[in-house]
Amino acid sequence: xxxxxxxxxxxxxxxxxxxxxxxxxxxxxxxxxxxxxxxxxxxxxxxxxxxxxxxxxxxxxxxxxxxxxxxxxxxxxxxxxxxxxxxxxxxxxxxxxxxxxxxxxxxxxxxxxxxxxxxxxxxxxxxxxxxxxxxxxxxxxxxxxxxxxxxxxxxxxxxxxxxxxx
Amino acid sequence: xxxxxxxxxxxxxxxxxxxxxxxxxxxxxxxxxxxxxxxxxxxxxxxxxxxxxxxxxxxxxxxxxxxxxxxxxxxxxxxxxxxxxxxxxxxxxxxxxxxxxxxxxxxxxxxxxxxxxxxxxxxxxxxxxxxxxxxxxxxxxxxxxxxxxxxxxxxxxxxxxxxxxxxxxxxxxxxxxxxxxxxxxxxxxxxxxxxxxxxxxxxxxxxxxxxxxxxxxxxxxxxxxxxxxxxxxxx
Ligand SMILES: [Zn+2]
Numbered sequence: 001x002x003x004x005x006x007x008x009x010x011x012x013x014x015x016x017x018x019x020x021x022x023x024x025x026x027x028x029x030x031x032x033x034x035x036x037x038x039x040x041x042x043x044x045x046x047x048x049x050x051x052x053x054x055x056x057x058x059x060x061x062x063x064x065x066x067x068x069x070x071x072x073x074x075x076x077x078x079x080x081x082x083x084x085x086x087x088x089x090x091x092x093x094x095x096x097x098x099x100x101x102x103x104x105x106x107x108x109x110x111x112x113x114x115x116x117x118x119x120x121x122x123x124x125x126x127x128x129x130x131x132x133x134x135x136x137x138x139x140x141x142x143x144x145x146x147x148x149x150x151x152x153x154x155x156x157x158x159x160x161x162x163x164x165x166x
Numbered sequence: 167x168x169x170x171x172x173x174x175x176x177x178x179x180x181x182x183x184x185x186x187x188x189x190x191x192x193x194x195x196x197x198x199x200x201x202x203x204x205x206x207x208x209x210x211x212x213x214x215x216x217x218x219x220x221x222x223x224x225x226x227x228x229x230x231x232x233x234x235x236x237x238x239x240x241x242x243x244x245x246x247x248x249x250x251x252x253x254x255x256x257x258x259x260x261x262x263x264x265x266x267x268x269x270x271x272x273x274x275x276x277x278x279x280x281x282x283x284x285x286x287x288x289x290x291x292x293x294x295x296x297x298x299x300x301x302x303x304x305x306x307x308x309x310x311x312x313x314x315x316x317x318x319x320x321x322x323x324x325x326x327x328x329x330x331x332x333x334x335x336x337x338x339x340x341x342x343x344x345x346x347x348x349x350x351x352x353x354x355x356x357x358x359x360x361x362x363x364x365x366x367x368x369x370x371x372x373x374x375x376x377x378x379x380x381x382x383x384x385x386x387x388x389x390x391x392x393x394x395x396x397x398x399x400x401x
Contacts, residue, residue: 001322002231009226023227027234034238047322081222101221123218148179155211 005030006082007048007125008055014120015059017109019079025062029055049131056117056135063113078102107157115150122147169197174204182212 008029013022032054040050081094081101089097104124108116121127121135132147133140167189174194180186181194198205 004322005231005234006223006226009230010223013224019227023230023233026226026230027237030234030238079224079226082225084222086222097220097222100217101224104218104221119218123215124221126219144179148176151211151215152175152178152207155207155214158214159210 004048004051008051011052011055011120011125012059013079014105014108014124015113015117016062017105019077021062021066025055025058029058032058045131045134049127049134052121052125052127052131053135056121059117060113078105103158103161103163104154106161107154107163110157111150111153115146115153118143118146119150119154123151167193169193171197171201171204174198174201174207178208178211181208182215 005026009022009026012025012029013019016022016025029051033051036054040047044050078101081097083089083094086094086097108120111119118132118136121132122129127135129140129143129147132143136143138146169190174181174197177186177190177194181191186194198208
């Protein structure tokens with residue numbers, strides 16, 4: 001269950017950019033999951049994809065409710081990286097990875113929600129196009145073009161923010 | 167073939183993910199060699215995507231799991247969570263779960279057969295003992311990966327369903343000093359009735375879930391590989 005909690009929390013944090021919102025939303029996701037688990041059909045795909053759909057629907061609701069408030073965590077409040085595959089990185093590499101993570105977060109906040117969710121699902125949650133299509137309920141061509149535009153836009157935003165490519 | 171800057175942007179992700187046809191890839195590379203703008207966007211976006219893939223997931227706060235459990239299921243789930251793997255094992259040993267698991271296991275045997283060596287698709291080179299062994303090994307891995315992922319999904323769903331179906335803890339003190347039944351009915355009757363109906367309901371949920379799964383997997387139209395990420399699906 002912890003693995004699923006982390007996935008949901010990461011998706012919520014990357015989308016909202018706010019740790020407190022991400023916590024509340026994660027809890028709301030699982031409330032909804034427990035209420036609607038009867039409607040999960042294995043034919044739909046993996047449980048993880050179904051869980052992502054539930055999360056995404058709540059994020060859309062949350063976005064509609066709060067789009068006027070601009071609250072994004074400062075870098076100091078951002079959650080730490082989990083160090084799943086990087087336990088042996090040097091402190092310098094860890095610091096660099098943390099900085100990059102914060103820059104990506106700041107860039108994502110400037111993307112339109114449509115492109116933001118597509119990039120998060122593909123490049124931060126590592127989902128397949130077919131799975132993302134199920135979550136977003138749009139044709140695969142649309143998924144691909146949103147991810148593509150989102151990546152280009154994000155690279156442009158980071159460049160304007162002065163993040164150097166090296 | 168002709169390539170231009172608009173095409174570079176439009177097909178950028180295909181380029182990065184190796185989804186361009188060889189001729190397209192070639193044309194794109196030829197164009198980028200002469201166009202500084204396209205060369206820059208290719209390297210910039212390519213680097214960003216690589217960096218994002220290498221980012222670690224963020225740590226959820228330590229209290230979050232506990233808060234979620236408390237918020238969703240309350241005390242009985244916390245007990246269940248503490249029981250951990252033991253709780254899960256207890257669950258399978260109960261007859262209604264054992265039955266379901268047996269059916270799923272039978273399904274895996276069928277799956278293993280269908281996913282096993284496809285003799286019709288063996289080429290002459292495939293008759294080389296080394297290739298046969300390698301192919302069998304590959305299939306075994308695929309079947310195993312599929313099974314593992316599937317059982318994990320199943321487990322999470324079962325865990326949630328089992329906790330939901332478990333009877334809530336009786337309010338303290340009530341079971342020992344139940345009020346005398348107003349009518350002539352035996353005092354234990356309502357309790358037994360209530361429990362058996364809850365039990366029936368719980369069994370029905372389990373049976374329905376297991377059946378759905380079982381029949382869905384036997385259905386030739388059911389994409390058994392949908393449970394695997396695309397890059398690990400057999401061709
Ligand atoms: Zn160009």
